[in-house]
Amino acid sequence: MKVLPWLRRFRPPIGEALFVLVVVVTLLALLTSAQLTPIDVAVLIAISAAYALLGTGGFARLERTGSLSVGLIYFAVQIALAVAAMIVGGVPGLVGLMLLPLAAQAAVILTRGWMLIVCAALLAAIAVPVGVMTGWQNVTPSTLGYVAGVVFAVGITRIAIREERARLEVERLAAELRAANEKLRAYAAQAEELATTQERNRLAREIHDGLGHYLTTISMQLQAAHAVWDSDPARAADALGKAQMLTREALTDVRRSVAALRASPTDDRPLPEALMPLVEESRAAGLPTEFTVIGMLRPLSPQAALAVYRVAQEGLTNVRKHARASRADVVLDFGEASGVTLRVRDDGIGARATNGGFGLIGLRERVQFLGGEMRIHTTDGQGFALEVRVPG
Secondary structure, three states: OOOOHHHHOOOOOOOHHHHHHHHHHHHHHHHHHOOOOHHHHHHHHHHHHHHHHHHHHHHHHHHHHOOHHHHHHHHHHHHHHHHHHHHHHOOHHHHHHHHHHHHHHHHHHOOHHHHHHHHHHHHHHHHHHHHHHHOHHHHHHHHHHHHHHHHHHHHHHHHHHHHHHHHHHHHHHHHHHHHHHHHHHHHHHHHHHHHHHHHHHHHHHHHHHHHHHHHHHHHHHHHHHHHOOOOOHHHHHHHHHHHHHHHHHHHHHHHHHHHHHOOOOOOOOOHHHHHHHHHHHHHHOOOOEEEEEEOOOOOOOHHHHHHHHHHHHHHHHHHHHHHOOOOEEEEEEOOOOOEEEEEEEEOOOOOOOOOOOHHHHHHHHHHHHOOOEEEEEEOOOOOEEEEEEEEO
């Protein structure tokens, strides 16, 4: 018997409660329609109870074991109990309803070949008692209805199994896609770091080569000036002038390279400490600004920390330029374990359009690249709030 792991988690349309309900309804119908002695009633109740217990708890255990031999024994015992109930009750057609749940169970745990064999055995278990007890001329009309019932039970169960398998496949693919996206983000971050490192190394080489060139040339000019200082003062002064000019050029070149090499404002310090100069700058510009940190401080990736810093920088700049606000609030929230949220709010004039300029568009792209999200809350005349959340 081939039972897949996902199939063991599947619960058939005819579940345990419905299985018991079918048995109870069949038993009640049998008790009200047949002339039975008290002993017959007691036997039928015992058979029905054993049939229901085996069809619920026994079948659940069978699903866990997945043994073909045990499965075949299970169906044989259930069919035998149903036939016994037919004999005691004397109404085989009515008791045959109890066999229909077995067709659905066979569709769940058995391969197609064994399922067809069990379904054939179910129909035989109905047809033979009907023929023996009511006459063989009644077998065909009585059995056709059960054939339709078996086909329906098997068909609806197979459809449910396919839907369950498709749902699990979609979940698996979605999980793989999420994992692939996480890997892509990680690879992108690594590529960005590698590109930054390569660029810094390139600039370091330029500083080394450029400064070495300038210093070598300046040294030669100074040597020339020293050599002709007494014999040709004009030539010495010209060499000193060239050395001075080269010194200024070298200084400009070094400053340009150092500026390009300048570390991120969030490097080597906690994020609140990096944001504080922005708040102080806003206060110094005449805008009262409050800075609040919520939750336990924890380190972020360099990309996430820089994204939060740029959002705060752009948000406070926009408040000073456009909001006409009397105050601003910056809130850094570490309350969620899965991410960090930054909010920049003001009490200014707000905005009608929220698509933003190039600065906000760039921030949104930066945040989305990290797998975060950016939201803008504003109403004309009711202030402006910029909120971002990044994983971390």
